[in-house]
Amino acid sequence: MKNNINTIIKRLLDSFKEGRVKKEDVISKIKEIYFEDIGFAKVDHHRLMRRDFPEVIYGTGKTPEQVLEIAKKILNYSPILLVTRTTIETYNLLKEEIKNIEFNPGANIIYTPLDVPDDKLSEGITVVCAGTSDIGVAEEAAVTSYLMKNNVIKIYDVGVAGIHRLASFKYELSRSNVIIAVAGMEGALPGVVSSMVDCPVIGVPTSVGYGSSFEGISPLLTMLNSCSPGVVVVNIDNGFGAGYTAGIINRMIKRGKSV
Structure with missing residues (x-):
């Protein structure tokens, strides 16, 4: 594993203190760390x-x-x-x-x-998607949250065309700190999920669907107009943005801060 920035800076300052590197070299390295x-x-x-x-x-x-x-x-x-x-x-x-x-x-x-055992990862993030065609975007979200040191629960192909599938995972959903709900077509899934839980739901509209879904515009508008409070929405197909935001929310919860 590579050194992190804090370790590099500490070693650099220790080397300067011990006279092993020049001040100019320290300044140059710190500038490089900036960008x-x-x-x-x-x-x-x-x-x-x-x-x-x-x-x-x-x-x-x-x-x-x-x-x-x-x-x-x-x-x-x-x-x-x-x-x-x-x-x-x-x-x-x-x-x-x-x-x-x-x-x-x-x-x-x-x-x-990650070079981290699963039992050291934080619990609390769940990624659900409506259909198998949405899995690519859901995986982008899940991997992003995982890299932020979270053990992500994945529940795929539980769209509203067969809502009983989603209901069978009510226990897993209820234990979440934040849920990412990915859906194309009409994009109803995030609102339904939000009605079942007491945590934030991040809606991710996808470009999956037939003509009048307008490559994700229809599910985007559905999610933005959800009557179930607690739904926030990222851009079309933006699994990364959803995963990153979920990671931040879970991090703040683990720190004991309000979000």
Whole structure:
């Protein structure tokens, strides 16, 4: 596992105190930790300190070589790497130089599995999705929350066309601190889930559906207009945004702060 930023800074200051490095070298290294300019990208290493999670690479529009260079820079300061909206070709390039990375083909994400036992992960996040076609977006959310050190419960294919399927998981839902509900078509699932629980529900509309779903606009509007209070909504197909937000909510709950 790579060193984290706090460890690097401590070692740097200790080395300066002991006279093993010059002041100019300390200043240069701290500037690099703030952000690192590699020409086509300015890698925000400081984000790990501000947000307790490193910069995430959005793969769309980037070449495999660009993703590789950014990934190597991130891993110099963080044990966690997450690349969203990427390809198997990019993964094949990265795995030649970066050990211990995985590719989720459903969600099209590359990530580093946590070096943390499951019993040390936080409970409280549940991801549900309406149909099998929504699983890719649900997986993006689930992996993101997992990388924020959460043991995520997944309940898939429980849409309103067969609501009895969802009802059979009432116990799991009731134990959640936050639930991510992913749905396309008419997008009714988040409102139904919210009516069953006492925790926040993050609705994720997907672009799954026939013509008048307008590539996710219909479920988006349904979720925004939910009559069940407690539903908040992210952008269409934005599993990452939902997973990240759920991770923050669960972190605050574990710290004993109000959210």
